[in-house]
Amino acid sequence: MSQPLSSSSPRQTLQSPRGTHDILPDQIAEWRFVEETFRGVCARYNFGEMHTPLFEHTELFARTAGESSDVLVTKQMYSFVAPDEQSYTLRAEGTAPVVRAYLQHHLEQQGPVAKLFYIVPVFRYEAPQAGRYRQHHQCGIEVLGASGPEADAETLALASDFLRALGIEPALHLNSLGTPQSRSAYIRRLREHLEPQRETLSEDSQKRLDINPLRVFDSKDERDKAALRDAPHLLDHIREHDPESSEHFARLCSYLDALNIACEVDHNLVRGFDYYTRTAFEFVSDKLGAQGTVLGGGRYDGLVEELGGPPTPGIGFGSGIERLVLERQATGHEAPATPPLIAFLVTMGDEARAAGVPLLRQLREAGIRCDSDFVGRSVKAQMREANRQAARYTLLLGSDELAQGTIALKDMEASTQETLPRDAAVTRLQAAQHDNSPSR
RNA sequence: GAGGGUGUAGCUCAUCUGGUUAGAGCGCCAGGUUGUGGCCCUGGAGGUAGUGGGUUCGAUCCCCAUCACUCUCCCCA
Numbered sequence: 001m002s003q004p005l006s007s008s009s010p011r012q013t014l015q016s017p018r019g020t021h022d023i024l025p026d027q028i029a030e031w032r033f034v035e036e037t038f039r040g041v042c043a044r045y046n047f048g049e050m051h052t053p054l055f056e057h058t059e060l061f062a063r064t065a066g067e068s069s070d071v072l073v074t075k076q077m078y079s080f081v082a083p084d085e086q087s088y089t090l091r092a093e094g095t096a097p098v099v100r101a102y103l104q105h106h107l108e109q110q111g112p113v114a115k116l117f118y119i120v121p122v123f124r125y126e127a128p129q130a131g132r133y134r135q136h137h138q139c140g141i142e143v144l145g146a147s148g149p150e151a152d153a154e155t156l157a158l159a160s161d162f163l164r165a166l167g168i169e170p171a172l173h174l175n176s177l178g179t180p181q182s183r184s185a186y187i188r189r190l191r192e193h194l195e196p197q198r199e200t201l202s203e204d205s206q207k208r209l210d211i212n213p214l215r216v217f218d219s220k221d222e223r224d225k226a227a228l229r230d231a232p233h234l235l236d237h238i239r240e241h242d243p244e245s246s247e248h249f250a251r252l253c254s255y256l257d258a259l260n261i262a263c264e265v266d267h268n269l270v271r272g273f274d275y276y277t278r279t280a281f282e283f284v285s286d287k288l289g290a291q292g293t294v295l296g297g298g299r300y301d302g303l304v305e306e307l308g309g310p311p312t313p314g315i316g317f318g319s320g321i322e323r324l325v326l327e328r329q330a331t332g333h334e335a336p337a338t339p340p341l342i343a344f345l346v347t348m349g350d351e352a353r354a355a356g357v358p359l360l361r362q363l364r365e366a367g368i369r370c371d372s373d374f375v376g377r378s379v380k381a382q383m384r385e386a387n388r389q390a391a392r393y394t395l396l397l398g399s400d401e402l403a404q405g406t407i408a409l410k411d412m413e414a415s416t417q418e419t420l421p422r423d424a425a426v427t428r429l430q431a432a433q434h435d436n437s438p439s440r
Numbered sequence: 441g442a443g444g445g446u447g448u449a450g451c452u453c454a455u456c457u458g459g460u461u462a463g464a465g466c467g468c469c470a471g472g473u474u475g476u477g478g479c480c481c482u483g484g485a486g487g488u489a490g491u492g493g494g495u496u497c498g499a500u501c502c503c504c505a506u507c508a509c510u511c512u513c514c515c516c517a
Contacts, residue, residue, distance in 0.1 A: 320517030
């Protein structure tokens, strides 16, 4: 296809940047459906929608990504220096900006718990792949101020309802990460277990062993899996040494049971950063290849402090809209049809064409969804267009009708046509529009 | 960042081991009706074969590079 120009040929067309995508009119219904479904579920759970800026001070994401992490900070962020010589970064994840706003606007003063949701684009410089893009869109929620497992249950109930409303049922994977204290004790144990087998690990995992041994669990390499086969499980360690987290997990499980939400404990489900605590979960599809996580989240009781706020527990999730759409397509779902075009105006001759301009406006003012030809095509072509647009009715305006102050109204399905006064036609179309409007 | 696959009209694809003006279906436009759609018929527009090099008498077809897409590792949504 056409190529991005390399400076000299101004006539070549540009493409959207790698890993970004346009969403065209024929796909927008599906997107809207996902977004509106999410808004609807959030409304029922009494979450408040919010927007945050597309870019933030780089420091915000640098802090949540952790100084030690080579993941986000080094290469994966879209950072730029503005004319004020400060470094800014395009939203690299959903949670940090919300927490920043929570602190900045003192939402904690409005009550003990803040329940927030958002639908936003997220930018990361990654190698594009199926279900992984450089700009993707996330819908997510954050519950700030509640530490008990009820908040975890609320979060998972909302997530589950959302996915169910979309008609998809990915598997819920659940784990507990304990607290930074119990986790670091566990990491020591894990390191002791893996260190002797160092040579048998994959190259990646040998590095992980030094930086964050927990991450070895992420690996799909058979050698790593073998090394982990009889490694101690984080959850077992927590059960033995972290009674509070253990209790939290047990109660959450019983809530999920009461909510009829099936889940499987996944000992390989881990997170890299210190501010993650206890509950971690992912809804994973088996139809999406390597990027199967359709919704992921967990508890982050240490994050608000990390961002300079008072100790505040938090839990939330993010869900990739692109992946939700892929999953729905993979399971044969289609967005509800958009409301039909009620009327298409066909004009004959210059005079009628001119008269059509105000007539169209009158129809729109009457609430009628209608359209017309804009390139002066033949009547036949205009009729074809009306048919292509699946218009319920065609309005025909020519010199005869013009002279009589009437208009011809053709029912495209029944193929019947009658000539009637303009106002009568408008009234008729209004009724048709009403019948075809989605009942609310 | 590493590795594999792909790249021909708007879309989906042909073009048989490199050989004259690169084809089809769908879509689009127009005609078949002085003012009328869906079906049908006819005609038309639209491609320097992603791009740039190379090999060759000759390349859509072979080689190299580059770009894009795609899949996997990695990571996450």
